[in-house]
Amino acid sequence: MSSSRLTSSLYLLAFALLLQNVLGTDPLFSRCSSTTNSTATSSYKTSLNVLIGSIYHLAPVEGFALGSLGQSSLDRPYGLVLCRGDVSPSECRTCAVIAAREIHKSCPNSKRAIIAYDNCLMKYSDTDFFGQIDDENKFYMWNVNNVSNPVLFHEKTTELLSQLATKASYNSTKLYAAGEMDLPEGSTKLYGMTHCTRDLSSADCKKCLDGAITDLRRVAYGKAGARVVGGSCMAIYEIYPFVKA
DSSP, X not given: OOHHHHHHHHHHHHHHHHHHHHHOOOOSEEEEOOSGGGBOOHHHHHHHHHHHHHHHHHHHHHTEEEEXXXXXXXXXXXXXXXXXXXXXXXXXXXXXXXHHHHHHHHXXXXXXXXXXXXXXXXXXXXXXOTTSOOOSOEEEXXXXXXXXXHHHHHHHHHHHHHHHHHHHHHSOTTSXXXXXXXXXXXXXXXXXXXXXXXXXXXXXXXXXXHHHHHHHHHHHTTBSOEEEEESSEEEEEESSOOSOO
């Protein structure tokens, strides 16, 4: 793969993410519950609207917010917002507002839903999911370019992301870590990020991230960049710096 084609692909990815951040209309992924038993009642919708309004206002303060609201189990939603650990409070606020608007538009009658953007994640459910690893909601994205030495590259991505998983789980109050690693091939560097929702324990954060790293081997082996974004954690690696200053 020529350097010009690689550069063009990276520019296209960066431009797509920039458009997403500016326009805010196209999430990385979204999912709504669709069964009859998952149809929201009017009282649930009322509680949900108040809850979402509350957590998206609180999220920019710490980059994370969660809560539940309702008089009974029949109308009590549980929800959270997680902003990526490298975004500013204003970017967090903008993303959370967009996520709240779009999740309401996409899932107006659902008791359970999730939506994810490059800068934030929002989800809610009629059951208490706090402190539990979400293995159902996962989204994968990868660079179309292949690396020249996939075996060595995989070893290095696993090494970097595993280090960051440990750091995020046990050495960060945000359950977030980002870093970089030199690659043997010339001046190329590898960049990575790991992040968990803060309702998880340190042990469960590590477990979630370990699963995400394993997923990346399965879905993006040999790819020059990839990410897995789930309802409880995310792991990203690229060969260009993507962490926001």
